Amino acid sequence: MKNIKFRSSYNLDISSFLNVMSADEYYVNFYRDEFERFYPLLSDEIKSMYSAFLKSINRSNIAVALTTGISLIENFNDRDVKKLIIAQDEIEKNLYKSQFPNDLIEGLEMLPQFAGLIVQLIQELEDNGFRKFWEDKRRPLAQKSIEKLEVLFSENKMLEKIEKYKKIQAEDVTVYVCTYAHPHGTKIFNDSMIIDYKWPEKAIINTFAHELFHPPYKLENVKKAVDILKEKDFVKEAYDNQDPQIAYSPMEGFIEENIVEALGTFIAFSCGFEDEPYKYFQKHDNGSHVISPYLFKYLSDNDIQKEQSFEEYFKEFVIEIDKIVLP
Numbered sequence: 001m002k003n004i005k006f007r008s009s010y011n012l013d014i015s016s017f018l019n020v021m022s023a024d025e026y027y028v029n030f031y032r033d034e035f036e037r038f039y040p041l042l043s044d045e046i047k048s049m050y051s052a053f054l055k056s057i058n059r060s061n062i063a064v065a066l067t068t069g070i071s072l073i074e075n076f077n078d079r080d081v082k083k084l085i086i087a088q089d090e091i092e093k094n095l096y097k098s099q100f101p102n103d104l105i106e107g108l109e110m111l112p113q114f115a116g117l118i119v120q121l122i123q124e125l126e127d128n129g130f131r132k133f134w135e136d137k138r139r140p141l142a143q144k145s146i147e148k149l150e151v152l153f154s155e156n157k158m159l160e161k162i163e164k165y166k167k168i169q170a171e172d173v174t175v176y177v178c179t180y181a182h183p184h185g186t187k188i189f190n191d192s193m194i195i196d197y198k199w200p201e202k203a204i205i206n207t208f209a210h211e212l213f214h215p216p217y218k219l220e221n222v223k224k225a226v227d228i229l230k231e232k233d234f235v236k237e238a239y240d241n242q243d244p245q246i247a248y249s250p251m252e253g254f255i256e257e258n259i260v261e262a263l264g265t266f267i268a269f270s271c272g273f274e275d276e277p278y279k280y281f282q283k284h285d286n287g288s289h290v291i292s293p294y295l296f297k298y299l300s301d302n303d304i305q306k307e308q309s310f311e312e313y314f315k316e317f318v319i320e321i322d323k324i325v326l327p
Helices: 010-017 032-041 044-057 063-071 081-085 088-095 102-109 111-127 130-156 158-162 201-212 223-230 233-240 251-270 277-287 292-301 310-323
Strands: 004-007 173-178 186-188 192-196
Touching: 004 130, 010 063, 010 081, 010 111, 010 130, 010 173, 044 111, 063 081, 063 102, 063 111, 063 186, 081 111, 088 102, 088 111, 111 130, 130 158, 130 173, 130 201, 158 201, 158 251, 186 201, 192 201, 201 251, 223 233, 223 251, 223 310, 233 251, 251 277, 251 292, 277 292, 292 310
Parallel strands: 004 173, 173 192
Antiparallel strands: 186 192
16 A cells, blocks of 8 residues: 655755755745845855856756756665765666656756756855754754644545546655745655645645646647647647746646646645635636646546546547636
């Protein structure tokens, strides 16, 4: 029988904290106290190098690539994070066995180009007391959350609900509760994931289900259905108008995100943690999940049959989407 295991992780948390060290107000606003504590202690050289690197890749969020790469390494939670980042051979060992989208794999293949810089940045943070700060102030927050989550997930039989739609491949699912992951939930290797301790129960339930549903199908098996969605005017408009900070790309990835958002929200709804799903879709990620409410409605009215694969169910949904009337 599969189990859900909860863990704290210094390695994943400090990797997530590097988003804050980008000095991007989007992340600083979430963690201003820690930013003002640690950023001034960094050398001018590392600040300049890190800023130039982020500008060259045109993004502030490098945590997804780092945490995903680290997770590919055996026993990553018990090893020195700096050594993990430069262990490219170990990362590549499992990279191509993964179910990660192509754009993330491409990002991980680029990791050696900036691994040295990241190691320098982490070294400066640790030289200035970050590890002790995390052990004293942040780890207890994660552990307190873990105690509550173990009860919450047991009571709601989360894996049983999710496996109605997708069989989980891993023997067990590990949830790493971090304290600098907000606002991102990230699926990492082997059906494990990162969530943030300060999220409300509804967000945690939704994110857990959401991330486990990635990928909801093998793209090659549903390509015709995805191509139909790609040509819908409302889908193309939503894709083109995404917030650059949280944009999903390419279009296939955008559609997948819509699908798993609907599935995750449906699980949260079935557990009693989402009262107004359609209002949620309107607000979440600036309303870019325009397919999600249609799939949620279809799930509500025509739930999957016991022996039906989600791929077949998804194809039927796409055929019927123009007939679906939203509340």
